[in-house]
Amino acid sequence: MAQDSDKEDRSLLVILLEAHQGLWSQLNPETDANGTEEPRHLTLAGFLQQVLVFINTFLSLSDANQVAVIGMTSTTSSVLYTSPSLLSSSPVANPVEVSSNPSHEVLANLTILLREEERQTGDAAQPAALSGGLSRGLCLINKAVSSARAGGKRSALPRVLCLQGSPDATQQYIAVMNSIFAAQRSEVVIDACMLSGSESTFLQQATHLTGGIYLRPKLRGALLQYLLTIYCGFTFSRSHLELPQPLGVDFRASCFCHRRAIDMGFVCSVCLSIFCENVPECSICGTCFSNAPRTPAAKRKVGSAFTD
Structure with a gap:
């Protein structure tokens, strides 16, 4: 059959x-x-x-x-x-x-x-x-x-x-x-x-x-x-x-700016793009990053916004 x-x-x-x-x-x-x-x-x-x-x-x-x-x-x-x-x-x-x-x-x-x-x-x-x-x-x-x-x-x-x-x-x-x-x-x-x-x-x-x-x-x-x-x-x-077992996996990512493997980098909080250097603007989604330190007044403003 x-x-x-x-x-x-x-x-x-x-x-x-x-x-x-x-x-x-x-x-x-x-x-x-x-x-x-x-x-x-x-x-x-x-x-x-x-x-x-x-x-x-x-x-x-x-x-x-x-x-x-x-x-x-x-x-x-x-x-x-x-x-x-x-x-x-x-x-x-x-x-x-x-x-x-x-x-x-x-x-x-x-x-x-x-x-x-x-x-x-x-x-x-x-x-x-x-x-x-x-x-x-x-x-x-x-x-x-x-x-x-x-x-x-x-x-x-x-x-x-x-x-x-x-x-x-x-x-x-x-x-x-x-x-x-x-x-x-x-x-x-x-x-x-x-x-x-x-x-x-x-x-x-x-x-x-x-x-x-x-x-x-x-x-x-x-x-x-x-x-x-x-x-x-x-x-x-x-x-x-x-079957053969892997001895280890290299989980390193490649940066989006220079296309090279990195161990540590900077990640865009919007599109999760990875950069090897601290850049002022994301080249993928255009998000602007504020690298300047916050003043005490700005910190209090942010804190009050979360508590309201």
């Missing part, structure tokens, strides 16, 4: 891929336990090959599983692939023939995205547009969930997997945090796999607030093993698995 597809465990996985050819070539070769360099370090081609195997494995776990792949460059983000069941609500933007083979479609659309990146800018070492990728992924998830509810079907469990190699771009702090809070409100789990040698404050906070998994692999050449053993299973099964 065939099992009802609406009763099956289903997941909607949105994968954010960083597609910087220049950045991937700058990743340092890995070293083994003896301190010698590993000859096969992670390149963009090797990265894509392992990710495509992971996607096909995830889709093979259940016929009800759905995948969307979003590519990120320094200037834009674009949908590279969506499962056929999502095409009606979230069509692929690039003009490539739709196929059920994610490998063909991802590579074809990624080629178009990289060509557009080279045409717009020659600096391929800029940080990825993480804020745009997260926003696009959450919009795709919201549209898919709304379409399922409108049709009277149970929506798939959504989650986002960020595969990033570039460091955080502090100028994206506001947009990234807004996306994280939106994901938390919508109960969307954000997982992160940081492929560079430095930690990502943005992704640490995203995984902590949404209940996801943050990982910085020690051996980038073995990325596929990390993806299959940690990120391939269903989210509800994680409580039964021994």
